[in-house]
Amino acid sequence: MCSLERIGDVYVLCFEGDVDEHRLNPALCEEIMEKLAIVNASDAGALVTTNEGKFFSNGLDLAWRDQDPSTRTHAQSVAFNSVLEAFLRVNVPTIAAICGHAAAGGFILALAHDHRHMFQERGFLYMSELDVKILIPPKVMSLIRSKLSPRAFKEVVLKASKLTASQAKDLEIVDSAHPTPAATLEAALAEASQLASRKWNKDLYxxxxxxxxxxxVARLEAKL
Structure with missing residues (x-):
């Protein structure tokens, strides 16, 4: 599932499992929110989110949902919206170290962070909804629109482009691209440590x- 480790003034949230796609279901979303609550209650100054294996996250857990679509579709949507809101409400800077594919909900989860760094040799950022014939919900669309430039928004949403780290950097979706997962995490930790050293007031941030x-925020707060 996921782990939380403190390194100095920085917490590292890691999606664990080398062969796991880190699909988002209510159980994982609840575990993430529990970890974020620990960060918010601490004196740490920043949060880095990263992954093991080939996937940062491959989006929503469709296999879990399809076991009982009549009840689980809504439960999954509520859980996912709640975890996005929880990331927006973390009271310290948040940095994603994307060391694998981030697709659909996984891409959106990365966008919920303040800053992003990406491994350039493996992984795409990909909003698959046009290809799989799913309409992006208004709550999620508002987050995507708020985080991307018009040029990037067109590539991501209206072209469903599979973006490499270099392409994502060119579109200013990620801040940097790196040759190894270790270098990607190192860059995220360096930025997190630098931001944590500023000792900003958490409520103000x-x-x-x-x-x-x-x-x-208004759309995600509306639970319906």
Whole structure:
């Protein structure tokens, strides 16, 4: 599932398992939110989220949902929206170290972070919804729109492009691209440590982020 480790003033949340696609279901979303609550209650100054294996996250757990679509579709949507809101409400800077594929919900999860670094030799950022004939929900679309430039938004949403780290950097979706997973995590930790050293007021930082994305927060808060 996921682990939480503190390194100095930085917490590292890691999706564990070399062969796991880190699909998002209510159980994993609940575990993530429990870890984020620990970060919020601590004196740490930043959070890095990363992964083991080939996937940062391959999106929602469709196999879990399809066992009982009549009840699980809504439960999965609520859980996913809640975890996105939880990341937006972390009271310290958040950095994603994307060391594998981030598709659909996994890509959106990465976008919920303040900063992103990516492994360039393996993995794509990919919103698959056009290809699989699924409409992106308004709550999620508002987050994507708030995080991407018009050029990047067109590539991601209206072209369903599979973006390499270099392409994502060119579109300013990620801040940097690196040759190994270790280098990617190192870059994220370096930025996290630098930001943590600023010792910003946590309530102020949180409210600054919430003020940046008022539409996203309002939509995610509306649980219906």
């Amino acid at each position: 949180l409210n600054m982020r919430l003020t940046m994305y008022p539409e996203v």
